[in-house]
Amino acid sequence: MVAAASQTLRRTALFDRHVAAGARLVPFAGWEMPVQYAGVREEHLAVRRHAGVFDVSHMGEVETRGPGALAFLQRMLSNDVSKIAVGGAQYSVLCREDGGVLDDLFTYRLGDDRFLTVTNAANHAKDLAWLRAHADGFEVELLDRLDDYAMLAVQGPAARGLVAPLLGDGEQLPARFRCAELHVAGAPALVCGTGYTGEDGVELLCAPADAPALWDALLAAGVVPAGLAARDTLRLEACFHLYGNDLMESRGPIEAGLGWCCKEETSFVGADAVAAVRAAGPAERLAPFAFTGPGIPRQGNAVVGGGEVTSGTLSPCRGVGIGLAYVPADRAAVGTQIEIDVRGKVRPAVVEDKPLYRKAA
Amino acid sequence: MADASYPDELLYHPEHDWAQIDGDVATFGITWYAQDSLGEVVFFDPPEVGTQVRQGESYAEVESVKAVSDVIAPLSGEIVEVNADLADAPERINDDPYGAGWMVKVRLADAGERDGLMDAGAYQAQLG
Numbered sequence: 001m002v003a004a005a006s007q008t009l010r011r012t013a014l015f016d017r018h019v020a021a022g023a024r025l026v027p028f029a030g031w032e033m034p035v036q037y038a039g040v041r042e043e044h045l046a047v048r049r050h051a052g053v054f055d056v057s058h059m060g061e062v063e064t065r066g067p068g069a070l071a072f073l074q075r076m077l078s079n080d081v082s083k084i085a086v087g088g089a090q091y092s093v094l095c096r097e098d099g100g101v102l103d104d105l106f107t108y109r110l111g112d113d114r115f116l117t118v119t120n121a122a123n124h125a126k127d128l129a130w131l132r133a134h135a136d137g138f139e140v141e142l143l144d145r146l147d148d149y150a151m152l153a154v155q156g157p158a159a160r161g162l163v164a165p166l167l168g169d170g171e172q173l174p175a176r177f178r179c180a181e182l183h184v185a186g187a188p189a190l191v192c193g194t195g196y197t198g199e200d201g202v203e204l205l206c207a208p209a210d211a212p213a214l215w216d217a218l219l220a221a222g223v224v225p226a227g228l229a230a231r232d233t234l235r236l237e238a239c240f241h242l243y244g245n246d247l248m249e250s251r252g253p254i255e256a257g258l259g260w261c262c263k264e265e266t267s268f269v270g271a272d273a274v275a276a277v278r279a280a281g282p283a284e285r286l287a288p289f290a291f292t293g294p295g296i297p298r299q300g301n302a303v304v305g306g307g308e309v310t311s312g313t314l315s316p317c318r319g320v321g322i323g324l325a326y327v328p329a330d331r332a333a334v335g336t337q338i339e340i341d342v343r344g345k346v347r348p349a350v351v352e353d354k355p356l357y358r359k360a361a
Numbered sequence: 362m363a364d365a366s367y368p369d370e371l372l373y374h375p376e377h378d379w380a381q382i383d384g385d386v387a388t389f390g391i392t393w394y395a396q397d398s399l400g401e402v403v404f405f406d407p408p409e410v411g412t413q414v415r416q417g418e419s420y421a422e423v424e425s426v427k428a429v430s431d432v433i434a435p436l437s438g439e440i441v442e443v444n445a446d447l448a449d450a451p452e453r454i455n456d457d458p459y460g461a462g463w464m465v466k467v468r469l470a471d472a473g474e475r476d477g478l479m480d481a482g483a484y485q486a487q488l489g
Contacts, residue, residue: 024400039401040426229400229427294448296404296424313426314403343422343429345406 012057013150013208017215021225028228029121031058036227043230044316047197048359051156052226053218056203057211060124061145062131065114068139073115075138076131077107078253078274080263084109089177089194092261094127095270099252099277103127104243106194108179116145116190116205120243134269149190150211154223155201155234162221163191163202166214173202185210185217196231198238198355233313236322239288239354245299246286246310246324255282255326257354285332286310287351289340291321295347297340303327304339304346317357321347365393368459372475373484374435376417379459382475387436390463391423391454394488400425402454407443407465414440414467416474421464423454436474438467 009032018025023034034055037043046052064073073081079092086109094102103123108116119127124146131142154163164173168183179192187210192203206214219225232242241247241256252270253262254277264271264278284307291297297312303325312323323340331338336351371379377395380387396402404424414420419431420440443465447453454462479487 035427036400041401041403233426294404295406296429298429314424316426 010058012055013211014055014057014215017212018055018225023225023227026228029058031121033058034225034227036229037225040227040229040233041316043224043226044233046224047156047199047226047230047234048317049157051154051158051162051201051223052230053215053223054153054155054226054228054231055150055215056153056231057150057208058121059151060119060121060127061149061205062117062119062124062128063114063143063145064117064131064140065111065143066138066140067113069113069115072135072138072140073107073117074266075268076134077105077117078258078262078268078270080266081107081115082266084115086111087174087178087180089179089192093247093253093258094130095253095268095274096249097270097273099254099270099273100249101243101247101251101253101256102130102249104241104247104258106192108190108192110179110181110190118151122244148207149205150208152204152206152211152214152218153195153197153201153231154204154218155195155197155199155226157199159199159201159223162218162223163204166217166221167191176200185214187214189214196238196240197234198240198357199234233316236311236313236324237315237317237355237357239324239356241286241324242311251326252277252282254278255284256286282329284326285329286324287327287332287336287338288324288354288356289322289338289349289351290315290318290356291340292348292350294321295340295342295345296321297323297325297342297347297349301343302341304341305331307331307338309340315357321349322356327351365397366459367393367481367485369481371459371481372435372478373481374417374433374478375484375487376433378433378435380435380475380478382469385469385472386441387438387467387469388463389420389432389435389465389467390458391432392484393458395430396455396458396462399423399430400427402451405447405451405454405464407445407447408440410440410443412440414438414465416477423451432464434467435478436467436469437471438469440465441468442466
């Protein structure tokens, strides 16, 4: 709310580093963020072939702790939180009572009674208020940790190999979907085996004061700075949802293809609504698609015969237009020919399986 | 991308388009500033030959990874040629915006319209 009303954009701890690296900085969810450095395509391919680092410090963190932490998160998050071991990570959505998606989140279990949940920047205040409004009756403490963490995502086939030498003596990188409190470039950091690019890699959460030295160490190791534009093209090739594009309060997780992270038997807020849609079958589904000819789909383009594009771009790896669109459920099957109205020009496309880009084996 | 440049032999429209007039035909393109603001151009959707374009109105679309922009006609007339090479190599708009990145050639409808365009100095002054 404050961000929307104010002209003042927040800067991450790495702002000076972005300027020094030649970044183009743009307003994003109330923050002044690097959208690109050398160029979107070059950064995209650097992540696919080598390793890139993204400053994602605008993302929020909520720490949930106390004897009731597990029971509380089990009530709030769609996934089965009891399945997260200490040092584990899990993806879930946060739903309204009617199943509408408030946010999509990664939650890391730092201890038996201590969890850290990463929120989308634009949703952080809303999420925190929603969680606090439901905390009565749980023996739980909710801490806004947004200002306590900078977050760097190091992604690409070479990412782990370049980060590992920066760890403290005797420390090892956590496996995929695991996390560990370690030291990177001499400073304490929560190291998570997660990402948003479809590549292997880690996400590093550290104190903002330690972030510049960590950034410098990563660049010195050969990691390439990558901006939010490349992050978007990478996640879309991988078919990862972007909240505000592909996820919204007016649609539920089943429609979005996120039924796999909804465990209605845990009785999370919204579980009844989600179960009803799952049982009846959704009226529409989010379908990955690729153009079979020229053009680039964009958010808001209509699907001919019903539906809308929620994300679209030119795939740097495939060289064709790709996107995600909500379409009538009977037109969401892989191989279905669809047409997208791109500002008055009808462009043929085909529904594909996800991901939209996969490395040759 | 080359460094900023605004050749003296061109005329400029405030929407960041240039025209090079040769008799009754003009070549159109976008300026260095326009391509730099767009970022890497990944798609150019040309108009059909024979289309009438009007000064100050959109005649084509150019897309970067993130955004779509209209391309504004600096002068009115009929399109007599489009740069077909941009279909496979739209990055020429970034690499050489006044040369290989030209977009269309137009048979001019009104020789007097050019008086409304700027020279390189006035255009750069507008950029600030």
